[in-house]
Amino acid sequence: xxxxxxxxxxxxxxxxxxxxxPLIGISTYLEQDVRWGAWRLxxxxxxxxxxxxxxxxxxxxxxxxxDVPAAAAxxxxxxxxxxxxxxxxxxxxxxxxxxxxxxxxxxxxxxxWELALIDAALAAGIALLGICRxxxxxxxxxxxxxxxxxxxxAGTPGVFGEHTVKPVSGTRYAAIEPEAVSVPAFHxxxxxxxxxxxxxxxxxxxxxxxxxxxxxxRFVLGVQWHPEMGEDERVMRALVTAAA
Numbered sequence: 001x002x003x004x005x006x007x008x009x010x011x012x013x014x015x016x017x018x019x020x021x022p023l024i025g026i027s028t029y030l031e032q033d034v035r036w037g038a039w040r041l042x043x044x045x046x047x048x049x050x051x052x053x054x055x056x057x058x059x060x061x062x063x064x065x066x067d068v069p070a071a072a073a074x075x076x077x078x079x080x081x082x083x084x085x086x087x088x089x090x091x092x093x094x095x096x097x098x099x100x101x102x103x104x105x106x107x108x109x110x111x112x113w114e115l116a117l118i119d120a121a122l123a124a125g126i127a128l129l130g131i132c133r134x135x136x137x138x139x140x141x142x143x144x145x146x147x148x149x150x151x152x153x154a155g156t157p158g159v160f161g162e163h164t165v166k167p168v169s170g171t172r173y174a175a176i177e178p179e180a181v182s183v184p185a186f187h188x189x190x191x192x193x194x195x196x197x198x199x200x201x202x203x204x205x206x207x208x209x210x211x212x213x214x215x216x217x218r219f220v221l222g223v224q225w226h227p228e229m230g231e232d233e234r235v236m237r238a239l240v241t242a243a244a
Contacts, residue, residue, distance in 0.1 A: 022080035022243035024059040026050050027114050027134070029087055030066045030107070049228030050085055050131075057236040059243065066109050069116035076120040081127035081219075081243030084114050084134025086226060089189055092148065095140050100148035102188070115141050127219040127242040129235070132187055135222030139212060142195025150190050150208065160184040160229050165210040171201035173211045173221060176238045183210075183225035183232075190224065219243075 026046060034043040044065035051061035064075060076082065091106035092099045094115070114134070118141040121128045130138040136146055155161045162182050167174035191209040194200070201221070202211035214220035219242035227235050 021058060021060045022240055023062055023078070024054045024081040024083060024240065024243060025062045025064045025075065025079045025117075026054065026083040027085050027110075027117060028063050028065045029085075030110055046085065047228065049226075050083065053228045053233065053236045054083070054240070057233050057240045059236075059240040064117070066113040069112050072113070072116035072120040073123070076117060076124050076126060079121075079126060081239050082117060082121045082129070083239070084118060084128075084130045084137055086132035086134065088133065089148075090133065090137055090140055090146060092146075095145045097145060097148065102149040111137070122220065125218055127239050128221070129219075129239045130222035131228065132185075132224060132226055135212065135224050136189060136191060138220070138222040139191045139195045139198060142198055144191060144195030144198065145193040147190045147192045150188055152206065153190070153204070153208065154186050154188045160186045160226060163225075164205055165202045165225065166205070167211075168199075168201045168203070171199065171211075172213050172215070172219070172238075173201035173223075173235075176234050177232075181232065183223075183227070184229040185225040187224060191222075 029045040031045055032042045034041060034045065044063065046063050054061040087110065088107045089104040091108055091111050092103060094111055114137055118138055140146065163185055164180050164182050166180045167177055191212060194212065197214050198212045199215055200209045201213045204210050210224045212222045219239060223235060
């Protein structure tokens with residue numbers, strides 16, 4: 001009798017559905033000269049704030065180092081959501097512009113990989129969040145352009161500043177964060193001409209577009225600031241919720 005009860009209890013435990021955490025892929029840096037300990041090697045890197053924020057928001061984090069663009073659709077097919085991380089300036093040739101002297105060195109391999117990831121995510125309809133460079137690259141992927149240099153949004157190299165962003169009423173971002181907030185930021189470029197279908201959903205006090213999104217049911221959002229460097233989890237939680 002005890003054995004029968006034990007088997008029933010185990011059967012009940014097995015039958016209880018478990019809530020799985022959505023898998024969120026995060027694109028990475030690719031650096032050719034990285035040192036740690038006695039080693040000096042090329043490395044795929046990601047600041048710890050990105051996976052930590054995904055985990056705090058309820059997701060599982062997976063790093064996505066650059067690969068051949070043709071692999072992007074296969075990678076995205078295994079994900080529930082995608083984050084395109086911050087990093088170097090997008091190469092101006094990607095939006096048919098002549099490089100400004102103040103534009104940073106190009107990262108063509110990363111540009112090609114992340115543009116392919118964005119295209120694949122949009123085609124698959126999975127939740128997509130672009131952060132800083134990722135926000136700009138989302139705009140470029142949809143045919144938009146960038147301001148190659150902007151004063152006042154980047155301070156001391158290696159130090160994140162703070163500025164206020166204000167939501168645009170009626171947008172997805174405004175539903176996530178309905179009030180003006182101070183955000184951690186470091187950038188010297190910005191969205192110029194909007195890509196196909198995108199709308200601006202937040203501005204800085206000087207009018208710079210700070211968030212863009214695709215209206216509709218799909219979660220497609222870009223933010224110019226760095227939520228992984230702050231305590232506000234709402235943007236990432238919205239991505240994870242949409243991915244789930």
